[in-house]
Amino acid sequence: MSLKRWGNVLAACAILLLTACDVVKLDANGNPMLPKAADSAPGYDNMTPQQIAQQTWQSRVVQAAQDKALDTPAFISSLSASPGSKQSYFLRVTGPVTGEDTQNEREKKITIMVDAKPLLVQIGPVIRGNTIRDAAGFQFEDFTNQVQFAQLSKAYNREAASHLPQVDTAWMGKQVSALLAVTIAQGKVTDAVALSLTEEAAQ
Template identity: 55%
Template structure:
């Protein structure tokens, strides 16, 4: 009697355990594929700034910029209502190129017209500022290794240059579409950095 009851209890436990189990898919090596926790914070503890920049370039920079880039009108409105602290945003503009400034070979700039004013956009090979990093939404507290956060700007700036086409004086006078990151500070545009450039038909 006791043995039969104990057996029934054991069978009930097994059934309960099986019911609580979740079927997990296996990879090609037979190891379980665990779903990604959507609330988990990305961990960059063991990665270099260069690795972080390369890994996140498409989703955090290009995809985000294409989805959220401001046009010239939205940018103008934002400039009229400056925030207390600098903010960086993605912007997409199509404008004739006024000139290509190569006076400093290491810090070349593409100059376009924005609402009647010239806007110099950095095209490298050296890009300065934190516009790209800060436009992604990354914050200081996202990183346990704060050196990574400090150096991520330079890594992103170098990554941007890798994806830009060769620009020379022949671009002057021709329309171009520029996807960029820029910092707004006290109603002024600073450290505009090109993410993608495309010549348009005249």
């Protein structure tokens, strides 16, 4: 059989196979887009860190924080339970605002008293560190594009700052309810970031 005829036979077989199966979508390069297995890792490869942050903010941060945040007693216990380890998680606290650090207008912080101890909390608009990303449970191996993992922290920090109210001197002395992401190491808080801040109604 000639090569030309053999090629025609192969083409005919390919057509028969395609017509017998469901239509498979093709990507921009003409390659088939096969569905991922149910247990495969999320597909972040073609997303920017900002897109990942926006798409997962509600589920991986807000909802997770509302469902899993530690309360103050559990938080105090965690500080002494693992004095040598570093970990990040969500925390819900209520307490008075006793200080405002505005030396750097771009990196504002407030102090909230928690169990009679001051907790310094980043409120932005510029927020630094990996606390939100790590509290949300993202791991280095979740990404084949490791630049995304490194830059996801910045994207989450920007997203957090965009949801926070403007805090000024009028907040001083007020009782607030705060949902936070915190990192502890050596039995101490090394970073705390506000995810939501709400003034408590006056009694």
